[in-house]
Amino acid sequence: MTPADPARRRLLLAGACLAAWPLAASAARAPQRVRDSRALMGTRLDVAAQGPDAEALQRAIDAAFARMTALSALMSHYAPASQVSAIGLAAGLQPVEVAPELMQVLHMARDVARRTDGAFDPTVGALGLWHFDAPQSSIPTASEIRRRISSVDWRHLVLDERRQTAYLTERGMRLDLGGIAKLSILQSGLDTLQAHGVGTALVNGGGDVVACSQRGDAPWRVGIRDPRAPQRLLATLEVRSGFVASSGDYERFFVQDGRRWHHVLDPRTGRPTEGVRGITLVADSLEAVNGLGTAGMVLGARAGRELLRRGEGVEALIASADGGLWMTDRLRARLVPVAG
Template identity: 30%
Template sequence: MPKKIVTFWTFFCVLFVAAQKPYKQNLMLMGSSFDITVVAKDSVEGEGYIQLAASEIERIERLISSWDKNSQTSLINKNAGILPVKVDKELFQLIERSLKISKLTDGAFDISYASMDKIWKFDGSMTEMPSVNKIKESVSKVGYKNIILNTKESSVFLTQKGMKIGFGAIGKGYAADKAKELLIKEGARSGIVNASGDMNTWGDQPNGEPWKVAITNPLDKKKAFALLPIANSAVVTSGNYEKFVKFNGKRYSHIIDPRTGYPSSGIISVTVFAPKSELADALATSVFVMGKEVGLNRINQLPNIECVIVDENGDLSTSDNIKIDKL
């Protein structure tokens, strides 16, 4: 190719990229705040992409919501201990992946957590801890091993009456993944879907630099420990610095261990980097429940997964393969 044509083509590409701008909207979806950012040539294209993402997230909510009495998830819960329920392949596979994460985390992650009695209150109304017997009873119907899948029939059966499943610890991450997947398919070259801390990115910023995420100091949210680049991957941060109770000087998180009924303690913030938000979402919750040492050990055994933990003393710990240059 002649040099002049190469030069013109380079100039055209640079001009094209420079013409792209980020367009962002904040939307209330799935009962949470979603920030959707796309890089597009103009506001019409940008807003069109954002509406596509919003419609996809609303579709996911209709599929997995346990509040919607007409959803397949509600039908599974309604028939607990009675009979298996045939579901769409998409929901079946989400439940199947959830059970694999439960096995991976020794039950620290468990979608049957929805069966727990709500005996812990994090609105300031609790004055004493629940009794040992009450806590034990609260998780009597929880147990991922009692979720029976039939691949041939694409059916889900909860073996105990009163059992329920819910996707509060994985649903927003899954929705972010599906919105990203759709936008890429529709031609959006770059963007971020941020589902209340469940963030998934693709492409680069208009200036060619990667998207970046701040590791915030949960004890002082105006400050950040570090700013890290994320390229075509997901990052999820879970924290208990706003929802917790204290008894006898010990801080208890709103994130409850589904195996014991006791709230997690010792950690105030977990950030997980993973290829998909769904996995990062589930693992962030799991690390809270498992604790710092066990959580980091488990993360270090997983390929392409990294983790940053801030404990209740404000100390920062990381998995083996992530290096942070503090700000």
């Protein structure tokens, strides 16, 4: 493969990010590259893998999608038969036994809620009167929000590790793990690929990316959309392994009466957040970023910056509603501007 080969610049587009195929260090190895895309978790998931055998790569990708589909069914608050829905139905009545994978996510959700003083709150599912997908988009009334918001309080989520149960202590409470489950599910997809012997892979879904690359392979090139103009690419970023997580008001929204109503809800008001258009976080570990994008949008640009400055190993970008763009020095040094 010569440097001028256009395959070197081929991009995968999904959500708020796009990613290029990594290049092998040696053309003699002639690696196979397989990509597959499927709808899951209300978005499009792209899985890309590189290795010596295309058929083996496709089998690994199929296994990764099967794993992510199973976990999505387990954790979706939209699916009536999910364990998350069961926890809501049993709220105020009894604990519900949950799978270890869900227990792990619930512990992470409660920890992020504690660290952010409730700016991230997994019990915002009680505010399910909002609908952001056409043609059923709708805005609840102020009185409906007041009735439901009293059921939003992460401190009433009780986890029993010994019995492996989760319990919402008050009737009317509901879970919504949308701000924290997806990245964990994508990580499980990547883990599945690696368990099948894939050393270089990327999983990309709705603005969240998790990637790995083995020695000798070039890093993935991930594109960062400008939250102020989501149709435009702001910059690219090389990622060998780790996470790129994006939250924004441009993924699921509708416009009514001249205002954009988006799906990131402020648990303090019961209404969509204001002041921040989008946040992108980059880190090596899941725990360093998961849930913090949602919390930063709730807190607003100034308090969000302070939250992310306290995070260890996190590089961040925040686009505020007034047009401002802030980023950490390390991320600024890594970004490659896009011509035009």
